[in-house]
Amino acid sequence: MTELSIDLDTITAIDVHVHVESDGHGCLSLDQELMDASAAYFRSSDNRTPTVEFLADRYREHAMAAVVFTVDATTNLGHPGISSVELCDRAAHHPDVLIPFGSVDPLQGAAAVDLARRLVREHGARGFKFHPSLQGFSPDHEAFYPLWEAIEELGVPALFHTGQNGIGAGLPGGRGIKLRYSNPILLDDVAADFPALQVILAHPSVPWQAEAISMATHKANVHIDLSGWSPRYFPPELVKAAGGMLRRKVLFGSDYPLISPERWIADAEQLGLEPEVMPGILKDNAARLLGLR
Template sequence: MDLSTIDAIDVHVHVEQDGHGCLSLDQELIDASAAYFRADADRTPTVETIAAHYRERRMAAVVFTVDATSATGHPALSSEEIADAAAAHPDVLIPFGSVDPHGGKAAVRRIRSLVEQHAVRGFKFHPSLQGFAPNDPAFYPLYEAITEAGVPALFHTGQTGIGAGLPGGRGIKLRLSDPMLIDDVAADFPELTVVLAHPSVPWQDSAISMATHKANVFIDLSGWSPKYFPPQLVRAANSMLRHKVLFGSDFPVLTPDRWIADFAKLEIKEEVRPLIMKENAVRVLGLGTPSPP
């Protein structure tokens, strides 16, 4: 990837449809998420659609799906196919993998295969959707494999639009996405780069505390329009966490155009904006060698 041709890096982009027309979630969950976010864009973009969208905007995008097969009963999209499709667009796409955390040793082997054979640059977890407590030692072999691979782990935290407004939220438990559960992981795997996805409402202070306390913890700003960011998050991004927060949209439910337009209205220092939009991600993703913080 030629970073000189890229103005921003969106670290949180979902692939919702594969080349065979299969969807990442069942239709009820897709519709509920779209309603929650008032999404007006194509809700089920393919890798090719995403590449074109970001290339037009001189942006790069981290792309992934979430393998929640055990928890939802819905077959996951193939991370292998997503990574291989992204390889055709190396100028704008950075593939992450996803494994079903309940997959045991097979999931560990798959992590290694995704890195070694499909060149993924990180892994995405969604504890609430995947139905697992991330600090349960039963899942530590997953983190050991990711740490050995030297790539980041991106964890959904806080509220989720998936299941929102449905009876019982379709059984999806928000408490599993409390970032303090991931604090155990960050402490026990100090060499693992951990990214907390989204403003972690209602646990925003916990996320800020973690990113302040642990050198290996970062925060992506996806999933919420910046106009709704908690004020303490804006203050932290402007000061002590200026090198620890990353631009992310949550495309397709929130487009980069909408996110950036609202971000422009925040009182963010001019010298901090390029850190959030690109430079911090370059460092976290190992894409180059920007000046150290």
Template structure:
């Protein structure tokens, strides 16, 4: 990947459809997500189409799906397929994987295999969708493997559009996505690089506290248009967390075009903008020579 040719790194995009047309979520949950984001009729691009989309914009993108089969009964898009599709576009795509933590020690074995044999560069968790609390010891063998592998773990935090408006929220429990539950993970795995995904409504203050207190906890800004960011999040991004905040869109339900247009109007210091858009993610993902630990 030629970092000099890339203007931004989007650390949060979803592979919603596999090669054979299999979707990442059930039709009911996908429809709820589309309604929540007012993205009715949006296309579900293939990974190849995502590569073309980001290449046209001179951006790189982290791509993942979510394995929530235990909680939902819906089979995931295979991690190997996502990784292979990304490997065909190494100039713009960075593969993450998702493993259901209910698999226990088998999940840890799988994580090591995916990194060593398939080039996976990180792992995505969605506690509410996957039906587990991040501090559940069931998931600890998997965290231990990810920490040893030296790749990041990205956790959905805050409210989710998945299941919104469905009776009972589609069985999705929001409390599992409180970032304070990830604080325990950061304590018990002090060398694990953690990304708290999204402005963490209604727990934004908690997310800022964890990211400020724990040196290897980052925040991505996906899932919200920047014009809706809480003022305190903007203030921390400009100051205390200037080296630990990351651009993410939530593509395809929220496009980088929309996100960047609104980010341009946000009161972000000129020297902080390139950090958020590219430099912080490049360092975290090991795409630069500089691996300096953030203050």
């Protein structure tokens, strides 16, 4: 396994939520209809199909590190996902800026558990990304407990999409993507039953923001990443928690390529948080959680 060589003294931030949307061989993370609907929802004008190599160059140029991943929703969407094995192997060539997370399809049962172990032990994955709505599963169902048990044993965090979903937005039936699977309270059982598993709730969890704040306050192993929204639109209760009782448990994330990290940081500087809070959000909290300190 390649060791990370991120210099915490020189990087300015750790973006914990960055999507690899193309493998560079013609395979995209989503089919074209979902890609187009997502781009329209976020009004994104940046590179919509970044590869591992593009992200390494981009984040290195801006003196940032990035947690990079894809989402394997092969079973639910019927669209083959980008290989997390290849993603991790390619990220290993950029250990100064990239922190690879794996993704496995929970609906594939024992095969997903086996792949999760291989991704960490053989390919250097430093955590996992899940999207319950996109992958079509309820994370509190005991059928998926063997997967959470394996990730807990591997000692790496699991990051879950929560709240509103831009993928499928505006399409008939939202393309069958069910928002209720992304209610963060479904992860409360997971965090309680696997107390050594570090759970990251991705995004402002609208319309369930109060649940996410309650969970992160109650459970030492629950954290919140602030990706997917410009900070200027954050719910007031999230801003208050980020600047107060959860200041050591919230993490900078952009959701690039949907939002650029530069825009996110510029907007966050207008929130009026105490000066000592932002270094933790931008870098220190993630460095501690990811074992970089």
